[in-house]
Structure formats: C-alpha cells, structure tokens
Amino acid sequence: xxxxxxxxxxxxxxxxxxxxxxxxxxxxxxxxxxxxxxxxxxxxxxxxxxxxxxxxxxxxxxxxxxxxxxxxxxxxxxxxxxxxxxxxxxxxxxxxxxxxxxxxxxxxxxxxxxxxxxxxxxxxxxxxxxxxxxxxxxxxxxxxxxxxxxxxxxxxxxxxxxxxxxxxxxxxxxxxxxxxxxxxxxxxxxxxxxxxxxxxxxxxxxxxxxxxxxxxxxxxxxxxxxxxxxxxxxxxxxxxxxxxxxxxxxxxxxxxxxxxxxxxxxxxxxxxxxxxxxxxxxxxxxxxxxxxxxxxxxxxxxxxxxxxxxxxxxxxxxxxxxxxxxxxxxxxxxxxxxxxxxxxxxxxxxxxxxxxxxxxxxxxxxxxxxxxxxxxxxxxxx
Numbered sequence: 001x002x003x004x005x006x007x008x009x010x011x012x013x014x015x016x017x018x019x020x021x022x023x024x025x026x027x028x029x030x031x032x033x034x035x036x037x038x039x040x041x042x043x044x045x046x047x048x049x050x051x052x053x054x055x056x057x058x059x060x061x062x063x064x065x066x067x068x069x070x071x072x073x074x075x076x077x078x079x080x081x082x083x084x085x086x087x088x089x090x091x092x093x094x095x096x097x098x099x100x101x102x103x104x105x106x107x108x109x110x111x112x113x114x115x116x117x118x119x120x121x122x123x124x125x126x127x128x129x130x131x132x133x134x135x136x137x138x139x140x141x142x143x144x145x146x147x148x149x150x151x152x153x154x155x156x157x158x159x160x161x162x163x164x165x166x167x168x169x170x171x172x173x174x175x176x177x178x179x180x181x182x183x184x185x186x187x188x189x190x191x192x193x194x195x196x197x198x199x200x201x202x203x204x205x206x207x208x209x210x211x212x213x214x215x216x217x218x219x220x221x222x223x224x225x226x227x228x229x230x231x232x233x234x235x236x237x238x239x240x241x242x243x244x245x246x247x248x249x250x251x252x253x254x255x256x257x258x259x260x261x262x263x264x265x266x267x268x269x270x271x272x273x274x275x276x277x278x279x280x281x282x283x284x285x286x287x288x289x290x291x292x293x294x295x296x297x298x299x300x301x302x303x304x305x306x307x308x309x310x311x312x313x314x315x316x317x318x319x320x321x322x323x324x325x326x327x328x329x330x331x332x333x334x335x336x337x338x339x340x341x342x343x344x345x346x347x348x349x350x351x352x353x354x355x356x357x358x359x360x361x362x363x364x365x366x367x368x369x370x371x372x373x374x375x376x377x378x379x380x381x382x
Contacts, residue, residue, distance in 0.1 A: 001027040001189050002048060002157065007057035009043055009213075017043050019213040021057070025206075027156075028187040032200035035210035035236070041193050044210070045159050048191060049078045061157070076104060079150030079158035079188075083166050085142050087134040093119075093145055094130035100153040111152070118148035121185075122178060138299045139280025140171035147179070151186065160192040164199070168281035169257055170344050172199075173358040179203055197237060198364040201225070209233055252333055253326040255362045256347045256355030262287045265294055265314035269306050272297060272313055285346065285353060286313050293346055293353040295319045323348050324357070333357055 002025040009018040018040045025031050033041035046052040047059055050071045059066050066074055087096050094115045101111040116126040122144040134142055143163060150158050164172045180203055183190065194200050200207045201221040208218045209229075217229035228234040263275055263284045272284055276299050284297045295317025305311050322336050323346045336345055337359060347355040 001025050001029070001062060002191070003058075003060040003063075004044075004047075005058045005060070007044075007047065007054045007059060009040075009047075009052065010055045017213050018054070021213075021215060023208060023215060023218050025189060025191065027189055030183055030190045030192065030203060030205045032192045032194055032204035032207045033210060034194050034197060034200045034207060035216075037195070039210040040213045041208075041210050042161060044208075045161060045191050045193050048157065048159060049075045049080060076100060076153065077155050077157070079153070079155040081146050081150045081158065081160040081163045083162045085134075085146040087142055087145060087149075089134050092131050092133060093137070094126075096134070096145060097130075097149045097152050099149070104153055106153075114152055114154075118151060121182065122148055135277075138171075138276055138282050139167055140175065140282040140299075143167060143171070143175060144178070147175075147182075151188070156189060158188050158190045160190060162193050162195065165195065166280055168261060168279065168283075169356060169358045169361060171280070171282045173360045174282070174343060176202055176360060196364075198360055202360065202363065209236060211236075250330045251326065252324045252328040252330070252345075252347045252355075252357060255330060255333060255364075256326075256357045257361055258355045260285055260353070260356055262291075262353070263297070263313060264288070265312060265317070267313045268309075269302050269311055269313070269316070272302050273299070273306065276302070284313065285356070286317050287353055291352045293323070293348065296321060296346075321346065325349065326354055330362065333362060337362070 004021045004023050007018060007021040008016065010016045021044060033044055035041050043052055047054055048061075048066075050066060053067070088099070091099070094112075097115045097118060098111040101114060115130055119126040119129055124141065124144060129137070129141075134145070137145065146163065164175050167175065176199060192200075192204065204221060206218065206220055207224055209216050209224070211232055217224055217233050224233065225237065228237060261275070261279045261281045261284060263272060263286055265286050265288065267275070276282065276284060282299045286294045286297055288294055294314070297313050297317050301316050301318070305316050322340060322342060324333055324336070326347055326349050333345060336342055343358065345357045346353060347357060
C-alpha cells in the first residue's frame with residue numbers, strides 16, 4: 001500500500017531530519033510512528049500527502065510514485081486528522097464533515113447520508129449534532145467529528161497527527177477505544193503519530209520507533225515489548241519493577257495521574273460547560289474546599305439539565321462510582337475495571353482526591369512508563 005524507499009530529508013541549513021527511511025505498510029494496517037521530539041515522525045507522516053517533499057528517495061502508494069501525482073488530487077484521497085482538530089467555526093458539524101465530499105462533487109443525498117452514518121458511528125446523534133456549530137461541542141466531541149470528517153470521502157489512507165494528545169485522560173481513553181472499534185469496521189490504512197507508547201501499543205498493528213531521523217525498530221507491539229532492538233528502544237519502552245516478589249506489585253499510586261480538572265459544587269451549569277470546553281474535558285471531578293471528591297459531572301448530564309438555570313453541579317453529579325486508595329494493589333484496580341466496566345477510577349488519600357486511573361494509565365504504569373499525561377489542561381485551582 002505505502003512504501004518508503006531510501007527517503008531522506010535535508011534542509012538548506014544542513015539539518016538532516018530523515019536519514020535513509022525504508023518501510024512498507026500493508027493495506028488495512030494501523031501503523032504508529034513514535035519517538036522523542038524532533039525524531040522525524042511528523043515529517044515522515046506529512047510526506048505521505050506531500051505536505052513535505054523528500055530530498056531523496058521515493059514514496060509509493062499502490063506502486064505509484066506520489067511525486068508524479070497532483071498534490072491536491074492526492075490529498076483529497078487521503079484523510080487527515082490533526083491535534084488542533086481544525087473544524088471550520090462558521091460551518092455546522094454536518095457541513096464540516098461533508099466538506100471534502102462536496103469538493104469532490106458528491107450528490108447532496110449521498111453526502112447527507114454519509115454524515116448521518118458517520119455521526120452514528122461515533123455515538124453522536126445526527127438529529128442533535130449535525131446542525132450544531134463546533135463551539136457548541138466539548139473537546140472530545142469535536143475530536144470525534146475531526147476523525148469522522150477524515151473518513152467522509154471514503155479515503156483508503158488516513159493520516160493522524162497526535163489527534164488525542166490535547167484531550168483529558170478520560171476523553172483520550174474513550175477515543176482510543178472508539179478508534180480501535182472503528183478500525184475493526186472500516187479497515188483503513190492508518191498512519192498515526194504519537195508520543196505516547198501506551199497509546200501506540202493499544203491501537204496499532206505495528207509500531208515504528210524513530211530516533212534522530214532513523215527508524216530504530218518497526219514491528220508489532222508484542223515483538224517490540226518482547227524483543228527490543230537496542231538500549232534506546234528498551235529505554236523508550238521503559239523497564240521498571242515487576243520482576244519478582246510481592247513487594248514489586250504496583251499500586252494505584254503507580255498507575256494514576258495527578259493532574260486533574262476539578263470544579264466546586266456551587267458552579268452553575270453554564271460555568272461548568274465553559275470549564276469543560278476550555279479545558280477540553282468530557283467530565284468534571286467535583287470537589288469541596290478540602291479537596292474531598294463529591295461526585296462526577298459528565299458533559300452529557302450538564303447538557304441535559306442546562307436549560308434549568310437554577311441548577312448547580314451539586315444537583316446533577318453522579319455519586320455512584322468506585323474509588324481506591326493510593327496503596328490499593330493493581331490486581332484490585334484491574335478487578336474493578338473488569339467487573340464494573342468503569343472507564344476511570346478516582347484515587348483517594350485520607351478521603352481526599354489524589355489522582356485518577358484510566359485503563360490507559362494502568363497499562364502505562366504496568367509497563368513502567370510515566371503515567372503523567374503531557375496534554376494541555378490540568379488542575380483547576382479555584
């Protein structure tokens with residue numbers, strides 16, 4: 001499907017960002033490009049749709065050299081999802097999704113049907129969302145629209161440039177899960193840039209680990225974890241604890257994140273919605289003055305009661321959820337996820353909110369990878 005043959009990229013100032021890149025992506029594979037900042041992963045991805053041109057070498061799609069194709073025509077057949085989402089604010093969600101199909105000359109009935117089908121695919125009711133504008137959606141909802149917009153014209157290839165990295169941990173994990181389910185249905189060829197090893201392990205068929213402009217290892221997550229190519233890969237994966245003995249069993253403290261978005265119970269629903277949108281979160285952790293967790297307010301609940309102006313977060317929070325202590329062993333955490341189907345578990349210390357565990361942070365913690373997220377948005381101090 002996609003082949004890189006001895007591809008290099010060197011800028012006039014002498015900086016060589018890619019050095020002899022060779023790899024092949026099969027049709028329908030989900031590939032993650034990962035590595036430290038400046039390693040060349042985004043440059044590699046952008047060469048596929050000719051946003052960046054190689055200095056030397058060839059890039060082939062279905063055996064055809066893309067340098068011989070018109071770049072606009074090439075890009076209209078490649079979906080593209082970016083971290084900043086890039087929805088056009090003056091267009092409705094339906095118009096945003098149907099933009100490329102309309103540019104390609106689709107009939108109205110055809111692209112309207114596709115819009116409804118894609119919104120349904122990511123759990124957004126078409127009757128509710130297709131006529132809304134981007135500013136009326138949460139960060140997680142906007143990112144869902146960004147993903148399906150890339151699918152609208154039915155491209156065989158989709159490029160995704162750290163699409164979930166700016167989201168809160170809960171939204172990020174939900175979108176990762178949805179992406180895995182979505183790929184099972186659509187079977188597109190996807191190239192996904194990420195800085196998060198756990199994310200790559202969770203969603204990709206193969207991972208290309210890059211360093212200083214080279215691909216150090218390109219293999220399945222299983223083989224990379226079992227047979228790291230060198231010390232760089234070993235260090236990038238993160239080898240920590242869990243060797244032998246009960247004393248090395250990870251606890252909730254090892255699996256949680258501590259940068260959280262919280263709000264006080266007296267916040268009005270308009271205020272709460274503004275916090276969610278500015279912080280790009282789908283839920284608020286509601287705490288009192290002493291940082292005790294009072295409940296959780298999902299955006300769907302806030303929107304449901306939004307018309308009742310006298311209501312505050314205290315009136316609508318969900319109080320039915322499991323919590324764990326920092327010292328809780330990971331086996332008990334895993335059991336809660338398995339038995340209750342939870343998407344996240346608050347971590348308490350002496351009754352106060354201390355952190356949050358998601359399925360993704362638990363996997364990172366067990367792999368010995370730092371669980372602290374790098375996305376924007378963190379603790380709100382009120």
